Amino acid sequence: MKIRIVDAFADRPFTGNPAGVVILDSGTFPEADRLQLVASEVNLAETAFAHPLPPDGEADWALRWFTPATEVDLCGHATLATAHVLHTTGTASGTVRYATRSGILRTTAHADGTLTLDFPTAPLTPVPAPPGLAEALGASPVSLHDTGERIGDLLVELADEAAVHALRPDFRALSACSRRGVIATAAATDPTGGYDFVSRGFFPRVGIDEDPVTGSAHTALAPFWSARFGRDDLIGLQASARSGLVRTSLRGERTLLTGRAVTVIDGELLTGL
Numbered sequence: 001m002k003i004r005i006v007d008a009f010a011d012r013p014f015t016g017n018p019a020g021v022v023i024l025d026s027g028t029f030p031e032a033d034r035l036q037l038v039a040s041e042v043n044l045a046e047t048a049f050a051h052p053l054p055p056d057g058e059a060d061w062a063l064r065w066f067t068p069a070t071e072v073d074l075c076g077h078a079t080l081a082t083a084h085v086l087h088t089t090g091t092a093s094g095t096v097r098y099a100t101r102s103g104i105l106r107t108t109a110h111a112d113g114t115l116t117l118d119f120p121t122a123p124l125t126p127v128p129a130p131p132g133l134a135e136a137l138g139a140s141p142v143s144l145h146d147t148g149e150r151i152g153d154l155l156v157e158l159a160d161e162a163a164v165h166a167l168r169p170d171f172r173a174l175s176a177c178s179r180r181g182v183i184a185t186a187a188a189t190d191p192t193g194g195y196d197f198v199s200r201g202f203f204p205r206v207g208i209d210e211d212p213v214t215g216s217a218h219t220a221l222a223p224f225w226s227a228r229f230g231r232d233d234l235i236g237l238q239a240s241a242r243s244g245l246v247r248t249s250l251r252g253e254r255t256l257l258t259g260r261a262v263t264v265i266d267g268e269l270l271t272g273l
Contacts, residue, residue, distance in 0.1 A: 001025075001273065005044070005265035006081035009213040009244035013264045016244040017213035019081035020047030022269065023091070027051055029064060030273040032071065038269070039066035045208045048078035050086075050098070059099035060092070069207030072180075073150055074102040076117055076215010076246075076257055083107035083115050084261035102150055117257040121250065122220035123148040124155065136173035137182065139163050147220040152179030153201075155220050161189040161198045165239055171204040180205060183217045187228070188237070195237040195245060197225045213244035219255045222248035 003022050010016025020042035029035065029051060039047040050063045063082060065075035079098070086092035087109045095108045106118040124145040134140050137156065145155040154177060158164055164186045174182055181203030188195050199221055201214040211217075218236055225248075226232055232250040237243065249256040 001269045003038075003042075003267055003269040004085055004263055005042075006084050006261050006263050008077035008080040008084070008261045009215065009238075009246055009259035010242075010262055011260045013262050015242050016259075016261070017077040017211065017242065018044050018264070019075075019078040020044050021078070021081050021085045022047065022049045022273075023082075023085060024049060024051035024273070027053070029062065034273050035064065036066055036071070038273070040068045043068050045211050046072065046075045046078040048075070048082045050082050053099065059097040059104055061086075061096060061098050063098040063100050063105070067203075067207045071101075072206060074100070074119070074216045076119065076218065077213055079105060079107060079117055080115055080215060080257075080259055080261050083109065083117075084263065087115070088263065114258050114260055117215060119216070119219050119255050119257060120150065121223055121253050121255045122151050124220060124223060127154070130154070130177045132173055133177050133182075136170045136177060137184065138168055138170070139166070139184070145220070145224065147183075151216055151220060153181045153183050153217060153220065154178040155183045155185065155224060157224075158184055158186045161186045164198050164200055167200060169202055171202065171209045174202055175204040178205070181208075181211075181217075183214070183220065185221060185224070187225070194235065196229060196234040197221065198237045198239050200239055210240055212240040212242040213238040213246065215246065215257050215259075218246045218248050218257050222250045222255045222257075226250045
């Protein structure tokens with residue numbers, strides 16, 4: 001069985017966010033504990049598992065995502081990676097529909113090599129700071145928003161881009177501050193720099209201290225910054241050590257996320273699922 005490592009939201013290897021991708025031949029998933037063992041062995045932020053569904057249904061593929069520690073409800077970069085594998089191997093073309101724990105998701109491949117994810121927009125609710133957040137994050141928030149049940153992150157606006165880059169969180173303390181993770185963000189300092197806002201994502205609660213590029217977080221970042229800038233189409237830079245760009249297009253209850261992906265490892269899973 002093939003297993004691939006794909007750098008998502010990247011236009012060259014060793015940037016963006018790496019994800020494991022396993023395309024299953026059967027029409028069902030193995031037991032969750034088997035999938036979790038593979039994801040733990042891959043030891044990336046997420047490993048995606050997909051299997052084909054019968055024709056003429058509401059979705060073409062079933063899709064699940066696992067961190068090294070747990071299954072998650074929504075993952076952008078591993079969905080982008082899965083779509084990249086399906087399209088580059090000739091398994092799919094055009095728009096593909098996925099049945100997931102977050103409902104039906106769609107990806108569309110474009111002639112220029114980019115892929116667009118069609119995801120639900122995260123609802124934003126202003127909230128007070130949980131105890132110890134500023135100390136755990138190492139910065140004082142300007143504003144805070146809950147991102148809803150599906151994502152479960154705390155969106156934290158900081159004073160400026162430099163403050164986002166400078167963060168050195170206490171991950172153990174930070175894990176107590178949200179259901180899934182903390183997204184720190186600020187407006188871009190240089191409006192001509194090629195992106196509109198910057199972010200970093202910390203998810204120690206699910207086994208990922210810092211995620212290189214978090215697609216799902218941009219379903220919250222898109223409505224937040226679109227409201228600030230008065231524009232529906234923006235570009236976000238996730239400023240991790242690997243970094244990556246995400247183009248966001250706010251479409252009401254849906255958010256479109258566009259990026260590229262590169263396969264860096266194409267191998268064989270020698271143990272059966």
